[in-house]
Amino acid sequence: MYACVVNLMEIVMKTWILALLTATALTGCGYNDFQRLDEETKSAWSEVLNQYQRRADLVPNIVATVKGEANFEQETLTKVVEARAKATAMQVTPETLNNPEALKKFQAAQGELSGALSRLMVVSERYPDLKANQNMMQLTEEMTSTENKISFARQAYNDSVMTYNTSRESFPTNILAGMFNFTEAQLFQIENAAERAAPQVKFT
Numbered sequence: 001m002y003a004c005v006v007n008l009m010e011i012v013m014k015t016w017i018l019a020l021l022t023a024t025a026l027t028g029c030g031y032n033d034f035q036r037l038d039e040e041t042k043s044a045w046s047e048v049l050n051q052y053q054r055r056a057d058l059v060p061n062i063v064a065t066v067k068g069e070a071n072f073e074q075e076t077l078t079k080v081v082e083a084r085a086k087a088t089a090m091q092v093t094p095e096t097l098n099n100p101e102a103l104k105k106f107q108a109a110q111g112e113l114s115g116a117l118s119r120l121m122v123v124s125e126r127y128p129d130l131k132a133n134q135n136m137m138q139l140t141e142e143m144t145s146t147e148n149k150i151s152f153a154r155q156a157y158n159d160s161v162m163t164y165n166t167s168r169e170s171f172p173t174n175i176l177a178g179m180f181n182f183t184e185a186q187l188f189q190i191e192n193a194a195e196r197a198a199p200q201v202k203f204t
Contacts, residue, residue: 034173034182037164041185042094044157048188049092051150052110058146059084059117062139066120069130076116076123083109083116097161098183107188117143154188161185 063080066072087109096102121140124130131137164185168177176182 031176031180033167034164034176034180037160037167038182041097041157041160041164044153044160045094045097048150048153048157051146051153052087055113055117055143055146055150056084056088058139058143059113062120062136062143065133065136065139066124066130068133069127072127072130073123076120080113080116080120083113087113097185100186103186103188107190111190114147154190158187161187 059080063077066077090106090109092102092106096106121143124136124140167173168182168184
């Protein structure tokens with residue numbers, strides 16, 4: 001009986017030592033990589049937010065310029081202003097990256113603003129004086145540049161997410177991900193057609 005207990009204790013001790021050695025090895029070879037990938041994802045997300053904020057900052061100037069055009073469609077302007085207010089009211093934190101519902105709401109709000117801006121740009125082309133307005137021309141060029149930067153920033157973010165999630169789901173680093181609670185990051189899915197087609201206008 002005593003020998004059985006001793007043998008059992010030895011097995012338990014060996015199991016614990018093996019588990020500890022495995023955890024130590026996994027930590028040494030993967031934990032720092034996970035931290036780096038996590039930070040890269042957050043950094044890429046920050047750039048997405050920066051570009052969306054840049055777009056939001058352009059909107060008041062565009063609206064003010066368009067208001068100067070007599071008989072411009074008030075409904076179109078109102079929708080842009082409302083969409084901007086909704087998009088900028090979203091509270092976005094690093095935790096949003098792990099919250100599918102919160103990220104989806106943010107995406108929807110940005111897509112709504114894209115749609116409203118696209119409509120504004122199309123309507124603006126019908127007004128000759130507005131087309132000849134140097135300020136409007138400059139603002140639309142900045143808007144087009146910003147939309148391109150948003151597209152690049154989203155792609156860079158999604159690339160970072162895919163690298164992070166692949167490491168998180170691959171063996172043996174998936175064990176480490178579970179041990180240290182590295183949760184899945186969410187891709188930025190573009191469901192709104194207006195968000196895919198950046199609002200562009202060329203005044204010629």
